Amino acid sequence: MKAPPDKCEGVVICLTGLSGAGKTTLARLLEKTVTEEGRPVQVLDGDDIRKNLSKDLGYCRADRETNMRRIGYVCRLLIQHGVMVIVSAISPYRNVRDEIRCACECRFVEVYVKCPVQSLIQRDAKGLYRRAIAGEIPNFTGISDPYEEPLNGEIVVETDRQSQEESLCAIVETLKRLDYL
Amino acid sequence: MKAPPDKCEGVVICLTGLSGAGKTTLARLLEKTVTEEGRPVQVLDGDDIRKNLSKDLGYCRADRETNMRRIGYVCRLLIQHGVMVIVSAISPYRNVRDEIRCACECRFVEVYVKCPVQSLIQRDAKGLYRRAIAGEIPNFTGISDPYEEPLNGEIVVETDRQSQEESLCAIVETLKRLDYL
Numbered sequence: 001m002k003a004p005p006d007k008c009e010g011v012v013i014c015l016t017g018l019s020g021a022g023k024t025t026l027a028r029l030l031e032k033t034v035t036e037e038g039r040p041v042q043v044l045d046g047d048d049i050r051k052n053l054s055k056d057l058g059y060c061r062a063d064r065e066t067n068m069r070r071i072g073y074v075c076r077l078l079i080q081h082g083v084m085v086i087v088s089a090i091s092p093y094r095n096v097r098d099e100i101r102c103a104c105e106c107r108f109v110e111v112y113v114k115c116p117v118q119s120l121i122q123r124d125a126k127g128l129y130r131r132a133i134a135g136e137i138p139n140f141t142g143i144s145d146p147y148e149e150p151l152n153g154e155i156v157v158e159t160d161r162q163s164q165e166e167s168l169c170a171i172v173e174t175l176k177r178l179d180y181l
Numbered sequence: 182m183k184a185p186p187d188k189c190e191g192v193v194i195c196l197t198g199l200s201g202a203g204k205t206t207l208a209r210l211l212e213k214t215v216t217e218e219g220r221p222v223q224v225l226d227g228d229d230i231r232k233n234l235s236k237d238l239g240y241c242r243a244d245r246e247t248n249m250r251r252i253g254y255v256c257r258l259l260i261q262h263g264v265m266v267i268v269s270a271i272s273p274y275r276n277v278r279d280e281i282r283c284a285c286e287c288r289f290v291e292v293y294v295k296c297p298v299q300s301l302i303q304r305d306a307k308g309l310y311r312r313a314i315a316g317e318i319p320n321f322t323g324i325s326d327p328y329e330e331p332l333n334g335e336i337v338v339e340t341d342r343q344s345q346e347e348s349l350c351a352i353v354e355t356l357k358r359l360d361y362l
Contacts, residue, residue: 021233040262040263042262052250053234054246055238057237066236066237071231073234074255077223077255077259078258078259081221081223081262081263081264082221098281
């Protein structure tokens with residue numbers, strides 16, 4: 001029987017899903033909860049990573065893979081020092097998510113922040129979907145670029161059906177069940 | 182009077198100097214010493230960073246600056262979690278070293294690992310200087326690309342005159358004097 005993970009060790013919580021699905025909101029809520037438990041936590045936000053580590057990269061498959069691998073490298077560094085790293089980035093490709101899971105020695109919890117693209121198009125708070133559909137933003141995940149849904153992720157939250165609090169509770173319960181919290 | 186730094190907080194130890202001057206050797210010796218003191222420590226090696234975060238970058242000034250800034254970003258993430266980060270990279274430009282010092286709120290110790298370029302050309306363990314002089318490696322720091330010496334760094338170690346142990350001792354003493362160890 002596998003020993004439960006040491007709670008003092010780090011872990012990556014990978015919030016993956018389409019743009020606008022609610023990843024960053026959930027990441028910040030989870031960060032607050034984990035901080036209140038006295039645990040070291042670091043949010044890695046996709047936009048911050050693009051700005052600080054990947055300004056050179058575009059949105060073709062090869063560049064997106066490279067961007068994900070850079071996030072994975074930073075995750076590895078941080079979890080080695082006992083940090084819970086909450087990644088809030090689209091992370092569209094299954095193979096690279098799996099690769100990061102391996103590189104982090106399976107200290108990796110995949111949270112699919114699921115929302116149907118039709119709901120996102122209707123909501124479209126930043127107007128990105130409208131521009132993507134009009135062809136003004138190429139390689140837009142869910143419109144003109146693929147999103148590969150998790151097949152065996154640890155948890156799915158459905159942000160078009162659940163409230164933020166319900167989604168957060170589901171994630172926290174999963175982390176407790178897996179002995180990460 | 183400025184309060185002494187909290188030893189539990191992180192700090193960046195920036196080992197800067199020419200290729201072959203002994204940065205990586207000193208980084209590993211320092212890592213061992215710090216680990217023995219029970220402190221969390223992470224070495225960021227220039228070659229690792231190039232491989233994991235900056236494969237796309239070359240060696241012109243703009244690319245080297247970007248590479249240094251990426252290292253700085255990772256340092257900031259790690260020191261926020263109490264880690265002593267030992268950077269072993271040429272870090273040739275004063276302005277970017279200073280920028281990282283600021284970004285790390287001055288929790289930054291600049292160690293100039295100094296060795297005259299003539300000694301490095303004679304030693305040339307990896308044959309890189311020979312190739313750089315022959316023009317086979319462009320933009321080689323100290324030969325065909327500038328190295329801007331620290332003007333107000335915390336410490337200088339002279340690896341052509343001091344033994345590894347002497348250099349290490351000098352760095353450790355500086356860290357103790359500054360209350361980082």
